Amino acid sequence: ELKVEQNPLFLSMQEGKNYTIYCNYSTTSDRLYWYRQDPGKSLESLFVLLSNGAVKQEGRLMASLDTKARLSTLHITAAVHDLSATYFCAVDLDSNYQLIWGAGTKLIIKP
């Protein structure tokens, strides 16, 4: 059974700190996605990682993919309150483009 596991599921941190969210998955896949969801809203695409070793950065967020370890990380640098949200990773099943979702990480950044 394909599983996508995120940890932690909940993270409360102070502004200015660094932290990493981990996403492990159980099947071979070269495509991994990170999304952000604000309360009551839909999903916003953050990163699409398409190959082993892919690294993408946008502002204070950086995502990486290790397909051999079946692991992706989302690193937050010098967190600010505006980054408070729930972050989801998802893995693409090659055959039909369906996304298998992690449980989400609720991130609260305190001023």
Next chain:
Amino acid sequence: GAVVSQHPSRVICKSGTSVKIECRSLDFQATTMFWYRQFPKQSLMLMATSNEGSKATYEQGVEKDKFLINHASLTLSTLTVTSAHPEDSSFYICSARADRDEYEQYFGPGTRLTVT
């Protein structure tokens, strides 16, 4: 950019009635669209994959006669919740895979359904 709209954004209906939710890709063609359901504080649950011009593929446990999906054009998919019950209350989100971009899915803003 690639924009997906959903209508309505919120709907309240009475038990036993049917509700139709529209999902449109505004500036791209989408052969494939997906319908998700999300309960509070939970992840997304894929309900079905909708392909233009063919029958939708439903996930295990999703009643196809209750959740009718029609993908009649390359820019429009509809989800009809038939004979709605309070347990159908949820946040429904659609996404569309652009034909021009194999790897990206674009999400609609979601529809919050409340069945009284």
